[in-house]
Amino acid sequence: MALLEVRDLRAGYGSVPVLHGVTLDVEEGSNAVLVGLNGAGKTTTLLALAGLLASESGEIWFDGQRLDGLDARRRVRRGVVLVPEGRRVFPALTVAQNLRLGAWPRRRQRRLVGTALARVHGLFPVLAERRHQLAGTLSGGEQQMLAIGRGLMAGPRLLLVDEASLGLSPKLVAEVFAAVRQINADGVTVLMVEQNAGVLAGADRAFVLQKGRVVFAGAGGDAMQKTLWTAYFGDPLAEPGRR
Ligand SMILES: Nc1ncnc2c1ncn2[C@@H]1O[C@H](COP(=O)(O)OP(=O)(O)O)[C@@H](O)[C@H]1O
Numbered sequence: 001m002a003l004l005e006v007r008d009l010r011a012g013y014g015s016v017p018v019l020h021g022v023t024l025d026v027e028e029g030s031n032a033v034l035v036g037l038n039g040a041g042k043t044t045t046l047l048a049l050a051g052l053l054a055s056e057s058g059e060i061w062f063d064g065q066r067l068d069g070l071d072a073r074r075r076v077r078r079g080v081v082l083v084p085e086g087r088r089v090f091p092a093l094t095v096a097q098n099l100r101l102g103a104w105p106r107r108r109q110r111r112l113v114g115t116a117l118a119r120v121h122g123l124f125p126v127l128a129e130r131r132h133q134l135a136g137t138l139s140g141g142e143q144q145m146l147a148i149g150r151g152l153m154a155g156p157r158l159l160l161v162d163e164a165s166l167g168l169s170p171k172l173v174a175e176v177f178a179a180v181r182q183i184n185a186d187g188v189t190v191l192m193v194e195q196n197a198g199v200l201a202g203a204d205r206a207f208v209l210q211k212g213r214v215v216f217a218g219a220g221g222d223a224m225q226k227t228l229w230t231a232y233f234g235d236p237l238a239e240p241g242r243r
């Protein structure tokens, strides 16, 4: 049984349907990616998984239990944590305060929170250096690191990362992807949403989302990058290293 099993998930906004039956499995300990063009429904999928958008039908199973029907807070407590698109750090709070807020669901477990903070600082030393700085004054890359760090503070079993690479330089994209790979190597299952094909190289499994449906599921890895991207998107500008 996979850690996350999504069956025929349908969701949308008001009367506008966006997901027309998303089905995918993410194995425990794996690093999976969901790729697709702008507007394919990637963010909508993650919002529905995190409980921030109600699903209309379908099933979400996490560690053998139904997740749909639970509110977002309960899903976080189960270990499903979203790093949202656009970072959404709290700009008027310091780096340290942003991180502490990430640990809110388990704020009474001081030792665990302390361990998580040390881990975040180990992963992103710049966040330790800038812990007293207001998050709004960080660079885009640093804000992305903070958003990921804040997610880690909640103690995720499954980390959902929405377009972490957006707007970052190639060097920072590589840094952020490497950090996520490290998080995965440390035992957190990861589902990344990306439009950057570079992410496929480090992934165990890849899903392609087109118009609210998963149209391809296969192994990740180097070989997958070019074939998959050309077959589904045909946009050389989106190939690794070009974007
Ligand atoms: N709040 C919203 N209200 C109405 N439609 C939305 C909303 N958010 C997204 N959509 C629409 O849903 C579709 C999928 O969006 P999204 O999940 O954000 O795609 P992606 O993340 O793959 O770029 C798009 O057509 C988008 O315009």
Ligand SMILES: [Mg+2]
Residues within 6 Å of the ligand: 042, 043, 044, 085, 162, 163
């Ligand atoms: Mg999106």
